[in-house]
Amino acid sequence: MNIVMPITEALLNIKQAAKILNVSEISLRRWSDSGKLPCLRVGVRRERRFRSADLFAYLEQNQMSEYGLEIGKKLGRVAQIALEGISIDYGSHLCSFYETDAGRLKLALPFLLGGLQGGDRCFLVATPEVQKIVLQELRDTRPSIDQDIDDECLVVTDGLSDGEAMHQFFETSFLKASKQGIQGLRVLGDMAWVLQKEMPIEELNDFEARYNQGLGHRFPVVSLCQYDARVFSGKAILGALKCHDDTFHYPLTHFLGV
Numbered sequence: 298m299n300i301v302m303p304i305t306e307a308l309l310n311i312k313q314a315a316k317i318l319n320v321s322e323i324s325l326r327r328w329s330d331s332g333k334l335p336c337l338r339v340g341v342r343r344e345r346r347f348r349s350a351d352l353f354a355y356l357e358q359n360q361m362s363e364y365g366l367e368i369g370k371k372l373g374r375v376a377q378i379a380l381e382g383i384s385i386d387y388g389s390h391l392c393s394f395y396e397t398d399a400g401r402l403k404l405a406l407p408f409l410l411g412g413l414q415g416g417d418r419c420f421l422v423a424t425p426e427v428q429k430i431v432l433q434e435l436r437d438t439r440p441s442i443d444q445d446i447d448d449e450c451l452v453v454t455d456g457l458s459d460g461e462a463m464h465q466f467f468e469t470s471f472l473k474a475s476k477q478g479i480q481g482l483r484v485l486g487d488m489a490w491v492l493q494k495e496m497p498i499e500e501l502n503d504f505e506a507r508y509n510q511g512l513g514h515r516f517p518v519v520s521l522c523q524y525d526a527r528v529f530s531g532k533a534i535l536g537a538l539k540c541h542d543d544t545f546h547y548p549l550t551h552f553l554g555v
Contacts, residue, residue: 308337308346317352333511378415378483378519380408381551387481389520390513392541394534395554396526401427401487403554406434408485408521413445417481418474420452420467427487428453456490460504467508471516482518488537489525498533505540526554 315322328334329345334355337346377384381404385391395401409431412419421431432453436442445451452470457463467484474482491501505522513520524537538544544552 308339308348309352311345311347314345314347314352317349318355332507378411378417378481380404380411383547383551385519385547387517387519388514389543389546390509390522390541391520391544391547391552392522392524392537393544393552393554394524394526394537397554398430400554401523401525402431402434404521404552405431405485405487405523406438408483408519409435409451410438412481412483413439413442413450415481416479417483418450418452418479420454420470420482420484421487422454422456422484422490423487424490424493425455427489428455431487456486456494458494458496460496460500460507463504464507464512467512471512471518475516480517482516484518484520486520486522487525488522489528492528498530498536501533502536502540505537509540509542 309317311322311325315325318325325334325347326345329336335348335351337348338344339346377386379385393404395403409419409421421428423431432442439445442451446453454466457466471482488501491498508520512518522537522541524534526534529537
């Protein structure tokens, strides 16, 4: 997030900020450009300036993420999940596509069910209509699904209309899970919620790219975004592919709803 504003408090230049975080200035530029680390732009040359509070918040956030990963290692937790016969690394941000109602459930059910059985905190982001379908199918196999929701083992939401708000929702949720000692996270997004919330596709792509560059890889989370080919345009699907390059590390046929 680059903001042009007058200086109203003591700010740190990039050299001072890099020293505090013990990283290179190149890394700071990359993080601020991608939105992972807030910075201000000052003067005619729009030089970067950093608030110490933002730097310490970034440090704490990364430490909590690393803490969650380290706990998994100490407890001997496998840093992968099994889905459709393939092993997927935590930290993967994937997309899949379907064109039938059965195709919608092909990955969604084993993805969420496996997470709940394995003690991961799971998130379902979908329209109320899709939520009802997915939860009913899960309930047939896992009768305790309503208790899972009450206990926040499964967090269900129909999404937010603003990309920045969605990013903040996940950031807050992941940090909370880390502080609670949750060792693994799974996010299933059935992306038709975006159309119902009337979020522009360009804003969706920006959100997906930012999530991919930051939260999706910093936390022990596997993220799966499903796109219904019946309602999304070819341009939107192309944009989804560009934002989910982790998908190409695995056989693509697994993610085509067939």
